[in-house]
Amino acid sequence: MSITTVKPTGTPGGKSGPSELQGARLPRWSPYVIAVGSLAVGCGIGLAAGLDSRMQWGLIAAILFVAVSYGLSATVEGTRQAKDRLATSVVWVMFLLAVVPLASLIYETVKRGSKVFDGYFLSHSMGVVADDEAGGGIYHAIIGTLEQVGLACLIAVPIGLLTAIYLVEYGRGKLAKAVTFFVDVMTGIPSIVAGLFVLSFWILILGFDFSGWAGAMALSILMMPVVVRSTEEMLKLVPNELREASLALGVPKWRTILKVVLPTAIGGITTGVMLAVARIAGETAPVLLLVWTTPFINTNPFDGAQGSLPLYIYQQYQSGNQAGYDRAWAAALALIAFIMILNLVARGVARWKAPKTGR
Template structure:
């Protein structure tokens, strides 16, 4: 006959927290404020002229003081966690501050120039060393060149990614993957030299916006392949297997099931690739040249673009009026790229799978 002994609840060992003490929630902010004040004080007393040096001293103090305070109050285990968190925050700030500073400075320099006249007029008949002029011809050229590059690169990149994910097996797939990786790191000047040698010199075509589009397509293609490939890999295999079980051919499964499922990510990747090539300057300088007038035909004659326009106004014109026009064009270019990124994010959110569907 067995007996069961019941231990009273009061006699059971209570769980012990890993650390007895915790820093208040406002402690990191207080440490950051104190570190900044102390870093600025050290920089001022030490005679350091660079504000960057003051910031670096503040960063080191923030990490060190945060770790020491946490180790004393919370223990070493929690201190290591706070140290990792502090390093992550510091890295985030170091990445964001230059971007914000660049954007703010560009807005300050270019907002006074950008208006209706600046967006609707070209530089034809305008004295380069004087006021006036606009970016309409450069804006038209950029839109046409990027559109042509997208029409060439997006279908090829999409089909290449479909082959690698759905059909690619063996040596050929490895070779294609290798060359896609190599093309991802090809400098833009190399792509421009290749098109210059093949299209303009060997085949005898004139300099035009289309020549620049060919080089931009080369730069855009591997980005489209990589982004599309990753999106296709995210499509669950259960969808493919269910389609095959119903007797649907593979090509129709890809067309009706796989591609629509991944279309949001594919569109986002294409838009980001477009944003990547919009600011390229080297291929345009080599293949398109520049024009002060409006050239609506990208297949004949030199054509202007926003990156080329910025370079010409800042380096060639080299006066206050040229600097102002360059900063205005840079602001428009940043706004254009930012708009493409926002469109890509909107499409990704719109096409993302919804809960319950």
């Protein structure tokens, strides 16, 4: 009885060629070529049709990119692969539609704000400069914003953090449900409503004067639900095994939360706090109602009106002259830089305080 060995056909060594197991595929560089070609055709169509908006050119190019990618892939690769490329191309288009406005905003702010953004602008106030004159700066507004946001954080962060710990670690029954409901309601409160509440209670009923502290109380109302929600979600992501292991060793629950749960979630908690700070740093309505404004430097947030960056931007743009426009854009650039620096510092602190895993 003889045994015949049959070797598979294909390349030497018994390996089958790609043509037998795999269908035709578009080259890897094809999406880039399609994107460039779609952009060129979209611009040509926009020019021929007399469309003035470049956004319209981009939308035409995006539609062409999706259509050509699907049609070419369906012809060469088949319907199944074409559907995959269709989904991928739509995701890329949506990503660009989200990034382009953000990039355009940053570019326009840097372009317009850099005209007067310098050391003099950051170190001087508007005390002796009229709104229609060149010069002046935002020193008084920076001090006011830092103090008001700082006081709001001192109020909102401890309360929000403790509330989230209660909801995740202890909250059961009707009280926890009621707290969750009111946190959800507070998340959607307009800033003007928070300002009116503090205005009616703190200033009209109790008789206190306009101050940075009054504005900080309104900002803390807006900040608190964001801190609660973000902290609550981060605490839920901590594995229960860590809590159980600590409790099994006889560690009290409060110490487990303090030494195990919070250090594990500190990165997400810090990010949530920074999101809340970004939420309140640009608010204008509570500041307008409760802090008012002054062109002079006031370092005492508990006595008298204070400047702030959001209200400064509004007032300078409202002045209706080129000097005011330049100062408004420069203040907007300073506000964006302020938020960016805070986020970088928060990421550094979160990485520094994150639990270290040994080998």
